[in-house]
Amino acid sequence: MKRLVLTGAAGRLGSYLREPLTTLCDELISTDIADDIGKLYKGEHYVKADLASMDDILGVTEGADMVIHMGAYSDEAPFEELLGPNFIGAYNIWEASHRHGVKRVIYASSIHAVGMHPKTDFIDTTVRHRPDTFYGLAKCFAEDLGSLYWDKHGLESVHMRILSCAQVTSPRALGTWLSYEDLVHLVTRCIDTPSTDFSIVYGVSNNDRAPVDNRQVSFLGYRPKDNAEQFAEQILATAEPTNSQDIGEMCHGGPFASVSLGNSGMANMDIIDDKKKT
Template structure:
């Protein structure tokens, strides 16, 4: 039987790319959701702040890909806490109540943005969030740790680097942490398919960029992730398209998030 996946935020950049590419594989029964229903793209309505709706849609689900996110990432009291943190809590509670096997959360490189550029950071290193946005990703990763330890829900946190959709990376920093559409979809599929015995995993999600901030080679053996793309191959095209690349490199990995 096909695994049933519930995807939140499926109308957004990351969510739609994953929903569309995973549907193309024909391997999964996919329930794609976002705030607004979209019949054309077969997206159902689900606001993750509505506990009852989240619980209903999680019935019979094998894995939840939790990608939905309110945009204003520094509005702590207005968005970060009531939408993103509360929404993640509802997702994990619904997973517990429905016996969902795994939750894969769209985390972010900004959970560790205060490490210096050039410093090798492993996912197990201490959190160094660079913003309320990054801080809430740390909290939600730990929420996953709690539900893994206490309730046996396997929890994966993909710290996505930079995903600009179907455009090349637009800045020098983005070149180092970029992920292509096919690598993004393949990485989330690897997280769904990874050994059921892995109860908790945080990882950095990038393509095989020549000049990557992160060493992700070990993911091949661990979860079968073999990225196909390299941002360096798109640099010339990006420079043409944008009339040069934004020079946003800073001493710290989180770039502009560290000082805004």
């Protein structure tokens, strides 16, 4: 690759992708709304840009071979707060990529696009959208946007429905964990697979308790190696009993499935900020 673009470069997941992406291209354009992202890696350039601004996104995507779109507001919030970064931002990425002849968009979708499916259902990549929040609805919108731009313009996309890419701190995460190493592996496969058309893949490690099925997209070559079972004894020893009356315990979306629309789902999760430092 000559040039890759990474949005959301200032975020936690973006911090783990920046260095590996520089090994896959001559130039990595990292972008976010932060003033800077600290020390840059060899071949990396930072451009401050607002996802909700078409002019900004047209600027950063010019000359790109592929776009890795990780940027968004990463929690449930009132619809009006998500409209710019999550909905309009996704449109701007696809439309700018189309105008510039970008080959493929790799998108950080989420389990929350299908979060209201019961956990008793072992879901694959063909299940219907059942968003659990406005945040999940934005992921559904971007997935459908990717499908539309593939059908109308031949713009490829891979939508990574990430389950929980963070340290394992709860029984739910024993199934949903995506390690940072497996995240890098997944994004790499999304980039180097010769042809993807429009595809959806679950971002989850090789967990014994994984609740989702990626067999429909085995052609991507994503073969995760890490397994959250290594944390099971410690996590389960201190876990509270499951509450069958809590919809968050019963659905794939976890705490996002039980919050009222517009209210934070992250507030009910123990997410450790272990962003990689440059």
